[in-house]
Amino acid sequence: MSRLTVQARDVAQEFGQRFGRAPVVSRAPGRVNVIGEHTDYNDGFVMPAALDFATLVAAAPRPDRRVRVYSMFMDATRDFDLDKPEPTGRHDWSDYVFGVATMLEESGLRLKGADLVVWSDVPLGAGLSSSAALEVSVAHALLAAAGLAFEPVAAAKVGQRAENEFVGMRCGIMDQYIAACGVAGHALLIDCRSLESRPVPIAPNLRLVIANSNVRHQHAGGEYNDRRAACEDGVRLLKHHLGPITALRDVTPADLERHRRALPDLVYRRCRHIVTENARVLEAERALKAGDFKGCGAAMNASQVSMRDDFQITCPEIDFLADFAQGLAGVYGSRMTGGGFGGCTVSLVEARAVDAMSTALVDAYRVTFGLNAEVFVCSPSEGAGFVDLERDRPA
Ligand code: GLA
Numbered sequence: 001m002s003r004l005t006v007q008a009r010d011v012a013q014e015f016g017q018r019f020g021r022a023p024v025v026s027r028a029p030g031r032v033n034v035i036g037e038h039t040d041y042n043d044g045f046v047m048p049a050a051l052d053f054a055t056l057v058a059a060a061p062r063p064d065r066r067v068r069v070y071s072m073f074m075d076a077t078r079d080f081d082l083d084k085p086e087p088t089g090r091h092d093w094s095d096y097v098f099g100v101a102t103m104l105e106e107s108g109l110r111l112k113g114a115d116l117v118v119w120s121d122v123p124l125g126a127g128l129s130s131s132a133a134l135e136v137s138v139a140h141a142l143l144a145a146a147g148l149a150f151e152p153v154a155a156a157k158v159g160q161r162a163e164n165e166f167v168g169m170r171c172g173i174m175d176q177y178i179a180a181c182g183v184a185g186h187a188l189l190i191d192c193r194s195l196e197s198r199p200v201p202i203a204p205n206l207r208l209v210i211a212n213s214n215v216r217h218q219h220a221g222g223e224y225n226d227r228r229a230a231c232e233d234g235v236r237l238l239k240h241h242l243g244p245i246t247a248l249r250d251v252t253p254a255d256l257e258r259h260r261r262a263l264p265d266l267v268y269r270r271c272r273h274i275v276t277e278n279a280r281v282l283e284a285e286r287a288l289k290a291g292d293f294k295g296c297g298a299a300m301n302a303s304q305v306s307m308r309d310d311f312q313i314t315c316p317e318i319d320f321l322a323d324f325a326q327g328l329a330g331v332y333g334s335r336m337t338g339g340g341f342g343g344c345t346v347s348l349v350e351a352r353a354v355d356a357m358s359t360a361l362v363d364a365y366r367v368t369f370g371l372n373a374e375v376f377v378c379s380p381s382e383g384a385g386f387v388d389l390e391r392d393r394p395a
Pocket of ligand 1: 172339340
């Protein structure tokens with residue numbers, strides 16, 4: 001029986017014990033971003049893959065308009081009345097749940113009350129988008145409980161709005177989009193302006209290897225919003241020279257160089273990361289599709305340098321993990337993945353080199369920082385959907 005089926009039956013059983021009826025189970029995955037960091041809120045390109053770590057939400061409708069949610073991880077229950085929406089969150093995990101319920105209703109949908117049980121194996125606080133996995137699986141579950149259709153891109157937007165307006169994190173659309181729309185065996189090239197995407201195959205002999213630094217530097221949320229503000233400053237100043245641009249997506253590296261003097265140096269460097277990163281995402285897509293793994297790895301390595309020096313969102317532990325991995329046999333490229341200031345690296349690795357590479361990386365990290373790095377090998381999975389509890393059940 002698959003690991004997922006076992007997990008989903010456990011969550012359904014917990015639901016039965018707590019709420020005394022049978023639920024359906026929704027699932028949405030965490031993500032690793034292969035390349036394209038902080039480009040999403042600049043209307044640019046990203047290339048994430050959905051993980052096989054996921055958040056499960058068991059759900060059944062209620063006759064009233066209350067949403068009651070039990071988190072197996074937090075061992076806590078929270079309650080919310082859809083008819084008395086709260087303008088802001090309560091500053092805990094339930095904000096992701098009630099934020100999504102509020103935004104679904106604000107988008108014009110009429111939900112039913114529901115009981116929910118939430119479980120997840122997406123590592124928390126590691127930059128692998130545990131929050132987007134929760135938002136999107138809750139959206140899937142609440143829509144199902146109300147008998148409404150799950151429309152993946154619309155659900156991704158709702159999740160992003162919940163985070164922007166309810167939680168107060170000005171994130172882009174990447175994490176919610178890949179949680180909703182992931183394609184098994186593939187990364188997804190997402191155009192964050194048109195919200196269209198195309199699957200990019202991860203060849204069978206390649207692995208995406210994630211190394212969790214287990215460090216999370218403080219103020220990451222504030223730093224994230226600062227970076228976003230610097231990008232907006234850049235657009236505002238460049239408009240005087242480039243005409244009616246609306247985002248850094250509209251600026252080429254040549255444009256930026258030409259008008260460099262119009263920008264304070266720090267804003268220039270922030271913008272340089274974004275405009276060069278957009279080009280690298282497209283180059284990585286081309287390379288992966290052509291079987292040019294070295295080319296993809298080179299774009300990933302250049303992304304790491306740009307995040308470290310221009311966008312300044314890495315930290316010594318992450319720089320070490322990426323640099324060390326880049327020097328190991330069978331590794332095409334390595335970089336930090338996610339919002340920054342700690343979290344994880346992602347490396348593109350030949351399948352047969354994974355074991356030796358992981359051991360060498362973990363050992364070196366322990367010797368240098370006295371810290372344990374966890375290594376995960378990602379099998380790109382599907383986006384949100386139901387889990388079939390009957391699968392593999394003996395006849
Ligand atoms: C976080 C945000 C995303 C994206 C990344 C950086 O994961 O939620 O929207 O901006 O950081 O690429």
